[in-house]
Amino acid sequence: MKTPMRATEVLDREFLEIRARLIDIAAALDRIDRAEGPVGGDTRLELIRHAVQILAGATPHRAEGVQSLFSLPYQDDWRKGYGL
C-alpha cells in the first residue's frame, strides 16, 4: 500500500521528533557514563550499540532489525526439548 506522503514530507514532519529522541538516547547513555560503578561487560550496552548501527545503516526494515536484535532466539526443534 502506498504511503500518501512523499519522502520529503515525511522527513519534514518527523525530523524534530527524530532529533528529540536521538538526544534522549544520547543523554541516557551519558547518564550511564556519569553514574558510579562499572557496566563494561553488560551485554545490554552492546545491544544498544548494535541497534544504533542498524539505525545508521542503509538497510531497510530497521524497526524489524532492531526488534530481532533484542529478541531471544527461536529454535524450531523446541518440542523435542520439551518432550511434547
Add this chain to the structure above:
Amino acid sequence: MYFFDPHIHMAARTTDDFRAMAKAGCVVVGEPAFWMGYNRSGTNSFYDYFRQLTEWEPKRAANYGIRHFCWMGVNAKEAEDVGFSREVIALLPEFLERPNCLGIGEIGLHKCTRNEVTTLLELVELGMKTGEQLLFHTPHLEDKYKGTRMILDVLRTDSRVDRSRVCIDHCEEHTIRPVLEEGYWAGITLYPTTKATPQRAADMVEIYGPERMLVNSSADWGPSDPLAVVEFMFAMRRRGHGESLIRRLVYDNPLKFFSQSRNFHFTPPQTT
C-alpha cells in the same frame, strides 16, 4: 467515526474511561480474561473475575452505550501452574455460554516454558471441542518472537484450527509477517514502551495492508490509554489515509472478526 476496541481490560478502568471512549465513538469493546497484576490465590478468584466480565462489565459499559464482549481463559502468566490451570479450565465451559462471551482468550505464552505450552494445548483442545474463536497473547519484549513462532507451531499441527477465527495479538514488526502469512488475524496493540505506537501501527498497515488487521489499546491497570485506537485513527488521518481505510481497520475488521462468534449479536448504530 464509530470504532471497536477489540482488546481492552475495562475491569481495570473507571467509568471516566467508558465515558471518554463513548464520546469518542466507541461502540464495542472486547475484554479478554487476563492477569490482574499478581497471581490469583485460588479458583474462586478466577470464578469471581469471570462473573465480573460476563455480568458486571456489560452493565457498566451499557450505561455509556457501549456493548461489552469478553473472552474466557487462563492467561499466560498464570499458566505456569499446570495443576491450578486445569482447575480453572474446568470452570470455563459455564462461562463460554454466557451471552457476551466471544471465545477463549487471552491465552498464550509468557516465558515460553514447557508448563505454559502444556496449559496452552489444553486450552486449545477445549476451544476445538466447543467450537470457539481463539485470541492469543504473544509474549513481551525479548520473548515475543520466540513465543509467537511457538504459538504458530502449536496451531499449525492442529488441523481443526480455523485460522480465520483466530487472532494472534500484540504483533510487532518482527512477528506480524508470519502471523499474516499463515492466515491468522493480526492484532496490533497500542501500548506504551512494551508494544507498538500508533505511528508504528500505521507503518505496519502501510507495509502489509489492512487485510485481517486489528488495532487495540489493551488498556489495563498500568500506564495505558483507552483512547489509543482514536490516536491511531488520528495518525492515519495525518498521513492522508482515507476514511474508508481507517473505518475498515477500527470498525469493519473487528466487526467481521467478532461476527464469527456464536454469541456476538450486535446491531450497528444507525447512521441516518
